[in-house]
Amino acid sequence: xxxxxxxxxxxxxxxxxxxxxxxxxxxxxxxxxxxxxxxxxxxxxxxxxxxxxxxxxxxxxxxxxxxxxxxxxxxxxxxxxxxxxxxxxxxxxxxxxxxxxxxxxxxxxxxxxxxxxxxxxxxxxxxxxxxxxxxxxxxxxxxxxxxxxxxxxxxxxxxxxxxxxxxxxxxxxxxxxxxxxxxxxxxxxxxxxxxxxxxxxxxxxxxxxxxxxxxxxxxxxxxxxxxxxxxxxxxxxxxxxxxxxxxxxxxxxxxxxxxxxxxxxxxxxxxxxxxxxxxxxxxxxxxxxxxxxxxxxxxxxxxxx
Amino acid sequence: xxxxxxxxxxxxxxxxxxxxxxxxxxxxxxxxxxxxxxxxxxxxxxxxxxxxxxxxxxxxxxxxxxxxxxxxxxxxxxxxxxxxxxxxxxxxxxxxxxxxxxxxxxxxxxxxxxxxxxxxxxxxxxxxxxxxxxxxxxxxxxxxxxxx
Ligand SMILES: [Zn+2]
Numbered sequence: 053x054x055x056x057x058x059x060x061x062x063x064x065x066x067x068x069x070x071x072x073x074x075x076x077x078x079x080x081x082x083x084x085x086x087x088x089x090x091x092x093x094x095x096x097x098x099x100x101x102x103x104x105x106x107x108x109x110x111x112x113x114x115x116x117x118x119x120x121x122x123x124x125x126x127x128x129x130x131x132x133x134x135x136x137x138x139x140x141x142x143x144x145x146x147x148x149x150x151x152x153x154x155x156x157x158x159x160x161x162x163x164x165x166x167x168x169x170x171x172x173x174x175x176x177x178x179x180x181x182x183x184x185x186x187x188x189x190x191x192x193x194x195x196x197x198x199x200x201x202x203x204x205x206x207x208x209x210x211x212x213x214x215x216x217x218x219x220x221x222x223x224x225x226x227x228x229x230x231x232x233x234x235x236x237x238x239x240x241x242x243x244x245x246x247x248x249x250x251x252x253x254x255x256x257x258x259x260x261x262x263x264x265x266x267x268x269x270x271x272x273x274x275x276x277x278x279x280x281x282x283x284x285x286x287x288x289x290x291x292x293x294x295x296x297x298x299x300x301x302x303x304x305x306x307x308x309x310x311x312x313x314x315x316x317x318x319x320x321x322x323x324x325x326x327x328x329x330x331x332x333x334x335x336x337x338x339x340x341x342x343x344x345x346x347x348x349x350x351x352x353x354x355x356x357x
Numbered sequence: 358x359x360x361x362x363x364x365x366x367x368x369x370x371x372x373x374x375x376x377x378x379x380x381x382x383x384x385x386x387x388x389x390x391x392x393x394x395x396x397x398x399x400x401x402x403x404x405x406x407x408x409x410x411x412x413x414x415x416x417x418x419x420x421x422x423x424x425x426x427x428x429x430x431x432x433x434x435x436x437x438x439x440x441x442x443x444x445x446x447x448x449x450x451x452x453x454x455x456x457x458x459x460x461x462x463x464x465x466x467x468x469x470x471x472x473x474x475x476x477x478x479x480x481x482x483x484x485x486x487x488x489x490x491x492x493x494x495x496x497x498x499x500x501x502x503x504x505x
Contacts, residue, residue, distance in 0.1 A: 158491025
């Protein structure tokens with residue numbers, strides 16, 4: 053039995069198969085409408101994350117399956133002190149596959165250890181969120197037609213952003229990738245990541261201003277810069293506009309550059325850009341459903357008729 | 358050299374860093390075993406200046422020594438049978454360490470989940486780095502020594 057705890061649980065070849073399936077789902081939705089007839093997905097969310105949970109639920113419903121679960125720990129047995137191990141043993145009796153989100157790191161690994169059904173990590177604290185990474189990869193592959201030969205800009209909070217770290221890691225497995233890290237000095241990518249890139253001979257550049265590299269990018273992955281992450285108010289005021297993407301900055305970008313964002317967005321992407329054909333962040337949400345559909349099918353070893 | 362009796366069957370753990378013998382004693386669970394143990398502290402050593410030595414009289418399969426290499430790579434293990442050294446062991450780093458060291462990451466599931474064994478895997482053989490199987494946090498020696 054297979055689980056998905058971290059993006060590296062799948063080889064590059066397995067990811068290709070998963071993305072091929074997701075692409076087929078995108079173009080032939082009807083073929084998949086009954087693949088999961090009679091199957092149940094449990095969504096065990098120990099902390100609320102409406103967006104991720106709805107994406108999983110939508111994926112299962114679109115496959116013809118049904119869904120049960122809880123949306124935060126306060127109204128579940130977890131609030132009475134039940135362990136993750138016991139919860140998954142019980143949930144294994146109710147359902148065929150489980151997506152679990154938990155504030156503690158490694159919670160999904162514990163669930164997998166005691167589970168009789170496939171477990172999908174839907175986020176375990178600051179540790180992993182593999183379905184977000186799969187969503188990002190599928191989006192890139194679908195919009196750019198490839199996962200290699202890309203110049204990727206990552207902008208914003210690169211220090212604390214789990215999503216960003218996973219994406220760097222995942223993209224490092226493909227050939228001829230070049231990274232541009234765009235962040236205030238306080239929020240640079242951690243050293244252990246840049247060390248690893250050097251070790252792997254993957255080129256990267258660290259800059260403070262988006263404008264300096266925008267014209268070189270195939271992709272721009274935006275993230276939010278939170279005020280509380282700055283050491284002082286002065287720096288925040290001085291730097292904050294550097295990380296807001298607007299029409300003016302976008303004039304520097306290539307015609308085929310794509311803007312991604314894990315959402316929710318606050319003000320780091322100006323709403324005037326939503327009509328720009330390069331704004332891909334809502335399509336990204338759609339790919340999130342396709343990739344979760346493909347993942348559920350893969351972990352349950354199901355095929356379309 | 359100070360000599361504490363001869364062992365018929367058991368182990369002599371030599372070249373322990375001076376002052377570390379008590380933690381090794383605990384790590385190996387010798388406090389839970391009902392067998393004679395001699396702890397020699399600050400013995401003179403030509404190579405190390407000072408060293409600790411542990412002599413344990415027990416059946417040679419009673420102890421799991423895999424964890425030793427992780428605790429201190431320089432320890433030498435002499436296996437004694439019928440009063441003679443039958444083997445001098447150098448131990449490879451164990452691939453996995455179970456229930457010996459604890460994850461110190463307060464955000465780790467092991468900090469709240471009852472009855473979960475603390476498991477570490479060998480992440481980097483060259484550097485001897487171990488990481489928590491659940492949260493991937495690196496194990497730091499300083500976190501563990503607090504326990505004893
Ligand atoms: Zn841990």
